[in-house]
Amino acid sequence: VAAWSDPAVWEGEIDLGGSTSPASExxxxxxxxxxxxTWDVARATGQEFRLSDAAAAHLLEVVDGSAELYRQYNGFADEVTVPGSASVLDRALARSGRDPHWSRA
Known part of the structure; x- marks a missing residue:
C-alpha cells in the first residue's frame, strides 16, 4: 500500500512483453x-476486512470501470443487489459479483 502512495506508480507506461498499458490502469x-x-480470504476464514472510506470509494470506481469486461471472461459473477443504504465497500463488492453478507458458515 505504501508503494501505491508514490505518484510515480500511477504515471507512464508498463511494458507487458509486446504491448504497453498505462501504469495507472x-x-x-x-x-x-x-x-x-483479500476480502474473499477474510470472509472465508471468518476475519474482518476493512478499507478506509477513500480506498473503498476508489475500489468502487475501479470495479465500475472493469465489471462488464470481467464478466465477459467470467472474472466476476453477476452483480448482487444491495440496498441503497449499503456502504461504499458493500456496493463495490456487490458490483464485483460478491455478496457482501456472505460468510463461511
Whole structure:
C-alpha cells in the first residue's frame, strides 16, 4: 500500500512483453485484485476486512470501470443487489459479483 502512495506508480507506461498499458490502469487493477481477493480470504476464514472510506470509494470506481469486461471472461459473477443504504465497500463488492453478507458458515 505504501508503494501505491508514490505518484510515480500511477504515471507512464508498463511494458507487458509486446504491448504497453498505462501504469495507472495496471496499478488500479492490482489494487482491485488485492482488495477483492483479500476480502474473499477474510470472509472465508471468518476475519474482518476493512478499507478506509477513500480506498473503498476508489475500489468502487475501479470495479465500475472493469465489471462488464470481467464478466465477459467470467472474472466476476453477476452483480448482487444491495440496498441503497449499503456502504461504499458493500456496493463495490456487490458490483464485483460478491455478496457482501456472505460468510463461511
Amino acid at each position: 495496471i496499478a488500479a487493477m492490482l489494487f482491485e485484485e488485492t482488495a477483492l481477493h
